[in-house]
Amino acid sequence: MKKEWRDFDDAKEFVHRLRIKNQRDWTTYCKSDKKPEDIPYHPERQYKNKGWINYGDWLGTGMIRHKDRKYWSYEKAREYVHKLELKNSKVWREYTKSGKLPKQIPADPNNVYKNKGWISTGDWLGTGSVASYLKEYWSFEKARDYVHNLKLKSQLEWTQYIKSGKLPKQIPATPQGRYKNKGWKGIGDWLGTGTIATQSREYLTFEESKTYVHNLKLKSQKQWRTFTKSKNKPNNVPANPEKVYKNKGWKGIGDWLGTGRKRFADVNWLPWSEAKSAYKKIARENQLKTYQDWRQYIKNHDLPEGLPKTPDKFYTKESFRKMMK
DSSP states (O other), rough: OOOOOOOOHHHHHHHHHOOHHHSHHHHHHSSSSSOOTTSSOOHHHTTTTTTTTOHHHHHOOOOOGGGGOHHHHHHHHHHHHHTOOSSSSHHHHHTTTTTOTTTOSSOHHHHHTTTTTOHHHHHTTTTTTGGGGOOOOOOHHHHHHHHHHHTTTHHHHHHHHHHHOOTEHHHHHOOHHHHTTTOOOOHHHHHHHHOOOGGGOOOOOOHHHHHHHHHHTSHHHHHHHHHHHHHHSOOOOSHHHHHHTTTOOOOOOEEEEEEEOOGGGGGGOOHHHHHHHHHHHHHHHHOOOHHHHHHHHTTOOOTTTTOOOOHHHSHHHHHHHHOOE
């Protein structure tokens, strides 16, 4: 038997009295036991061509579906927005949530005006800003020539130049992305300094580099660091060999310099019971009376293998200081 539905106007008047705010709440109401049987679950179907307009009309909220709204033309809406003098997309989003936006202007103009005049947020707001992917940049060679003439010396100077606002619009602030596979070879090539990123350099083999370093006769890691900062270090010998030659032969700074010193973790350190006697012997033979005497002594002397120079850290500070008293 075909169900008899309440007249559309009577049904709508009944629904208005419910004061339901949206379609989701309407669905919840329909699933309850409160809905009369002569009020349809899907009024858009039952009242099609019988007065149905939309859910805003049905519920009495006045809401109109996005696609059913009547917006101004792109040109008219854009002209209105230009007068607001909003500076960026963040400020635009805040404005759309303020309740001040006219109903004839969409909050998502990029969707509504797609293929109807939309260009970019910069065009919409009147700021002139253009999305990076829409910009027309110079060729890599032309842009690089321009940058070379700036005589910038480092990545830091390049970053500071970008922030200065002097960078031409035809040159990207992130050239490594824009010119990837189009000529990009690194920041040194881009700036004209010749500097090559560590991961892109070609180094000697570990054995070749180590042989070179051994001939320098450096005595400590401090001397090695000083050497790497000088102009004497070849480009094919890394300043950070522990990273470049990790798993390729690296055994520690002593092996690298040729001093024979082992890594701290590789030394067979004496237990305190044996080390204590050795320390006392050194102190006695060199007339070391105080802890300060000891600190001065180890600056200029090596200790037998198995004895750390900093026993107060390796063993216990209290036991060593008591021994030196």
